[in-house]
Amino acid sequence: MKSLWTLTLLTLAVFALMGCDDDEILVEDAVPATPQGVFSVTGDGVVHVYWNGIYERDVREYWVYRSDDDVSYYFLVSVEAEDNPNLDLYLYQYD
Secondary structure (H helix, E strand, O other), rough: HHHHHHHHHHHHHHHHHHHOOOOOOOOOOOOOOOOOEEEEEEEEOEEEEEEEEEOOOOOOEEEEEOOOOOOEEEEEEEEEEOOOOOOOEEEEEEO
């Protein structure tokens, strides 16, 4: 029982020391919206992928993955997101 109290107090102390700013609450594990309007144009040995940027201000980059079997995906590239304070619609592409 003594170790349970010690663990509880230690946990509360960690949360108290971390603090919280009322103006800014960050959720690190929040999943952004899924990009819409995704389409591709294929050519001889090349695929062009296009998508609409999402309407969120804190997106820094988009990650492009590839799969040959719809089971195993591997990372291809990251595409830097445009700074979008007005939440305009941007069209992104990867060639």
